[in-house]
Structures are given as C-alpha cells and as structure tokens.
Amino acid sequence: xxxxxxxxxxxxxxxxxxxxxxxxxxxxxxxxxxxxxxxxxxxxxxxxxxxxxxxxxxxxxxxxxxxxxxxxxxxxxxxxxxxxxxxxxxxxxxxxxxxxxxxxxxxxxxxxxxxxxxxxxxxxxxxxxxxxxxxxxxxxxxxxxxxxxxxxxxxxxxxxxxxxxxxxxxxxxxxxxxxx
Amino acid sequence: xxxxxxxxxxxxxxxxxxxxxxxxxxxxxxxxxxxxxxxxxxxxxxxxxxxxxxxxxxxxxxxxxxxxxxxxxxxxxxxxxxxxxxxxxxxxxxxxxxxxxxxxxxxxxxxxxxxxxxxxxxxxxxxxxxxxxxxxxxxxxxxxxxxxxxxxxxxxxxxxxxxxxxxxxxxxxxxxxxxxxxxxxxxxxxxxxxxxxxxxxxxxxxxxxxxxxxxxxxxxxxxxxxxxxxxxxxxxxxxxxxxxxxxxxxxxxxxxxxxxxxxxxxxxxxxxxxxxxxxxxxxxxxxxxxxxxxxxxxxxxxxxxxxxxxxxxxxxxxxxxxxxxxxxxxxxxxxxxxx
Numbered sequence: 203x204x205x206x207x208x209x210x211x212x213x214x215x216x217x218x219x220x221x222x223x224x225x226x227x228x229x230x231x232x233x234x235x236x237x238x239x240x241x242x243x244x245x246x247x248x249x250x251x252x253x254x255x256x257x258x259x260x261x262x263x264x265x266x267x268x269x270x271x272x273x274x275x276x277x278x279x280x281x282x283x284x285x286x287x288x289x290x291x292x293x294x295x296x297x298x299x300x301x302x303x304x305x306x307x308x309x310x311x312x313x314x315x316x317x318x319x320x321x322x323x324x325x326x327x328x329x330x331x332x333x334x335x336x337x338x339x340x341x342x343x344x345x346x347x348x349x350x351x352x353x354x355x356x357x358x359x360x361x362x363x364x365x366x367x368x369x370x371x372x373x374x375x376x377x378x379x380x381x382x
Numbered sequence: 383x384x385x386x387x388x389x390x391x392x393x394x395x396x397x398x399x400x401x402x403x404x405x406x407x408x409x410x411x412x413x414x415x416x417x418x419x420x421x422x423x424x425x426x427x428x429x430x431x432x433x434x435x436x437x438x439x440x441x442x443x444x445x446x447x448x449x450x451x452x453x454x455x456x457x458x459x460x461x462x463x464x465x466x467x468x469x470x471x472x473x474x475x476x477x478x479x480x481x482x483x484x485x486x487x488x489x490x491x492x493x494x495x496x497x498x499x500x501x502x503x504x505x506x507x508x509x510x511x512x513x514x515x516x517x518x519x520x521x522x523x524x525x526x527x528x529x530x531x532x533x534x535x536x537x538x539x540x541x542x543x544x545x546x547x548x549x550x551x552x553x554x555x556x557x558x559x560x561x562x563x564x565x566x567x568x569x570x571x572x573x574x575x576x577x578x579x580x581x582x583x584x585x586x587x588x589x590x591x592x593x594x595x596x597x598x599x600x601x602x603x604x605x606x607x608x609x610x611x612x613x614x615x616x617x618x619x620x621x622x623x624x625x626x627x628x629x630x631x632x633x634x635x636x637x638x639x640x641x642x643x644x645x646x647x648x649x650x651x652x653x654x655x656x657x658x659x660x661x662x663x664x665x666x667x668x669x670x671x672x673x674x675x676x677x678x679x680x681x682x683x684x685x686x687x688x689x690x691x692x693x694x695x696x697x698x699x700x701x702x703x704x705x706x707x708x709x710x711x712x713x714x715x716x717x718x719x720x721x
Binding site: 246 | 414417418419420421422425681682684685686
C-alpha cells in the first residue's frame with residue numbers, strides 16, 4: 203500500500219545499543235540544544251512599551267466619525283443597533299435645531315449613542331450596516347476597568363475629536379469595506 | 383571569648399549569604415528558564431528584575447496562612463521548619479576559604495572543622511527528607527502522603543550510591559575532614575581527575591537528594607497535584623521552596639569542595655598576592671565554582687524530563703549502586719597497589 207503522506211514512519215522495535223543505553227551522550231546532546239536557545243532571539247514583546255502591529259482587518263474599539271467640516275456623520279437611523287447581534291448599541295435620536303449645522307451633518311442626530319463594550323463581540327456588523335460611514339472599528343483596545351459602568355461608552359468617548367490632527371484614521375477599514 | 387565572637391559572626395555571615403544566594407537562585411531559575419525557552423523572564427521589579435525575589439517574599443508573607451482541618455497542627459508546622467533547618471545545617475562544615483589573619487589572629491573560614499565532616503554531611507542531608515515526610519504525612523492528604531513516600535524511598539535509594547561514592551573519595555584522600563580533603567587538592571590535583579566515575583555518581587545522587595529534575599518525583603505536578611506541599615500556603619510553602627534552593631546551593635558547594643578543589647585554583651599562590659588577599663580571591667573562586675554548578679542544576683532542569691518512578695528505582699539500584707561498588711573496589715585496589 204502506498205503511504206498517504208510523506209510523513210509516515212515505519213516503527214522499529216529494535217533494542218538500544220550500548221551507546222544509546224548510556225543516556226549520557228543523549229543528555230549532553232539535549233544540553234547542547236537548550237544551551238543554543240540561550241542565545242536565540244527572544245520572541246517576547248515587552249507590551250506596554252512596545253506594541254504589536256495589528257493586522258489591517260483587526261476590529262477593536264469603535265469610533266464615531268465626523269465629516270471634513272467637523273460635523274458628526276451619524277444620523278441616528280438605528281441600522282447599527284438593528285444589525286448588532288449582541289444588542290450592545292443604544293441610540294436616542296433628536297432633531298437638529300437651527301444653528302447646529304456645524305455640529306451635525308443631517309437634520310436628525312444621535313442625542314445618545316452608547317455601546318456596551320462588555321456585550322459587544324466586535325463583529326463589525328454595525329460598521330457594515332452604517333449608510334453614513336459614521337461608525338468604524340479601529341485598531342485600538344478597550345481599556346480595562348474594575349467597574350462595569352466604565353464599559354458603557356457614550357458619545358463623549360466614542361466621537362472623535364474635532365481637531366484634524368486628532369482625528370482617528372480609519373482609511374484601512376474603509377479600503378477593506380470597499381473590497382467587500 | 384574572641385573565639386565565640388569569631389564563630390558567631392561567621393555563622394551569621396554564612397547564614398545570610400546562604401539565604402541571599404537561595405533568594406537569587408529563584409530569580410536565576412526563572413530568568414534562565416526564560417532564556418532557555420526564548421523568553422525574557424521577570425524584568426519588571428527593579429532593574430533587570432533584581433527585586434523580584436523580594437516581591438516574591440513579600441507576597442509569600444501576605445498570603446493566607448492555612449492549615450487543613452484534619453491536619454496534625456504541630457507536625458504540619460514542624461515539616462517546613464525541619465526542611466529549612468536541615469538545609470541550613472550543612473553549611474557548618476564547608477570550608478569557604480583559606481585561613482585569614484586579622485590583627486594577628488588566625489581565623490578559619492569554616493564554622494566547624496569536624497574530623498568526620500563527610501559523615502556529618504551525609505547525616506544531615508538525609509535528615510532533610512524528614513521535613514518532607516512529616517509535612518506530607520501531617521497534611522492528611524493522599525497526594526501529600528504519596529509524595530512523602532516517594533521522597534523517602536528515593537532518598538534511601540540514592541543515599542546508598544552517594545555514600546559509596548563518598549567512601550571511594552575518602553579512600554583516595556585518606557581523610558574524613560572536608561578541610562583536609564580540600565587542602566589535598568592543592569595545585570590542580572582535583573579529585574575529579576582521580577575519581578571521575580565517583581564524581582558522576584555523586585552528581586547524579588546530588589540531583590536526587592536535592593529533589594531536582596529529573597528526580598523531582600516528590601513534587602510531580604502531573605500526578606500528585608503539588609506533592610508534599612499541596613496543602614501548604616504562605617511562608618510555610620515558601621520555606622519548602624526555599625529549602626530546595628538552599629539544598630541546591632549546598633550540593634553545589636559540596637561538589638566544588640570535594641571534587642573541584644574548593645577554594646583552590648591552579649596558580650593561585652604564584653601571582654604574588656598577600657596571604658589574606660589570596661584567601662579572599664580563593665573564596666571568590668569557590669563561589670564561582672558554586673555558581674557554575676548551580677547553573678548546571680538549572681540547565682539540567684530545563685533540558686531533561688522527569689523520570690518515571692520505576693525508572694528512578696532501576697537507575698538507583700541496578701545501575702548507580704553496582705557502579706558505586708565497582709568504583710569503590712577499584713579505588714581500594716588501586717590505592718593498595720600504588721601504596
């Protein structure tokens with residue numbers, strides 16, 4: 203019969219030679235192997251100082267984007283909340299008042315936008331559902347905390363800063379979304 | 383009076399040095415384990431993780447002190463104490479260096495120069511198993527008892543071969559005093575060259591006596607949970623773990639003294655140092671040899687797997703013991719032949 207893979211080995215139950223039964227040569231060989239590892243490159247990444255590069259498709263902490271003029275893109279349509287399989291998103295909608303055009307892009311906006319980070323499974327369906335390209339998952343990590351309440355992220359933490367240099371870069375996500 | 387001050391200060395010094403070395407042996411173990419596995423190891427507490435042993439010690443003190451309900455309370459506490467005491471007692475007969483002269487007084491760098499030092503050594507080392515046995519038995523836990531039984535039977539099996547290896551050494555040097563054995567190795571006449579097989583046997587038995595891998599069946603996690611210290615917590619557990627490192631240190635010191643010339647190294651007395659500084663350099667050399675052996679202990683631990691129980695017994699009784707007897711007879715025969 204032909205072997206199914208190149209990795210099959212014929213087992214031989216032969217008795218060990220005297221040299222093999224001495225064990226000491228084998229032990230010295232083993233010591234040599236471990237000693238070589240002493241000088242190998244260490245695989246450890248010293249985490250807080252050095253951060254590992256995420257893959258482009260990594261889905262971490264969410265961000266609520268603003269448009270180029272600094273107005274919030276979200277129009278509180280609720281599609282993300284509907285799409286969310288973990289039911290982690292809560293939205294309260296409100297109507298834009300005259301004079302708030304610089305703050306909100308559409309006539310309707312989210313007065314409350316909360317994501318429960320303990321419920322969220324980071325599937326990215328909210329991002330896919332969003333027709334206004336307002337919500338994205340970034341390569342950031344949700345910080346740990348001792349309190350459950352700290353994991354409910356409201357708008358004050360989710361919406362990106364107005365200043366152009368402090369905006370959150372999601373161009374990679376954007377690229378992949380188009381591909382899909 | 384002066385004699386007592388001298389001796390007591392030496393005892394305190396040796397005790398402190400032993401404890402500090404055992405402390406840092408735990409760090410070295412973790413660091414080297416990491417290096418052997420391509421990791422970095424503890425490096426957060428202090429520069430290069432040098433305060434790690436301190437942090438571990440503090441953690442041990444703050445852990446809950448727990449004694450199982452049906453345990454024998456007296457013996458339960460006695461176990462780790464005995465382990466620790468037996469481990470520390472061995473340091474008494476080890477010659478750390480040449481005599482030094484302070485203010486016209488000759489001071490021996492050895493706590494007690496027993497004329498039966500080797501015998502004392504063998505005796506105290508075998509006492510160490512009582513700590514494990516008592517602790518394991520008093521825990522009222524089947525795993526602890528199994529481990530205690532293993533430890534004691536292992537101790538008995540390997541002490542025989544170790545004793546016979548020592549007898550061959552004593553036949554070669556003609557003295558039971560550790561100081562005289564070290565003195566006889568002056569000028570590069572290290573015993574390891576005359577007793578290579580004896581050294582190998584002694585080395586293997588030291589691993590068994592110190593309960594180190596590949597002979598750490600007493601604390602075999604895969605079979606016995608934690609072994610004899612399954613039920614121990616807080617500093618009582620710390621004592622057991624600490625005693626293991628002290629034993630390792632002592633075994634290294636004994637091997638360096640008996641087989642590797644102790645505080646001698648070839649050419650030490652030809653560099654032109656004064657007697658006192660030569661003695662101090664000798665102490666440094668002795669500690670270097672000890673450090674090398676301790677590294678070897680750690681190196682072996684992260685290389686070899688653990689023996690199976692029957693393999694352990696077969697190695698002890700069927701291989702090491704006959705070899706030790708053959709070595710003894712051969713040594714006796716040779717010394718008779720060469721006068």
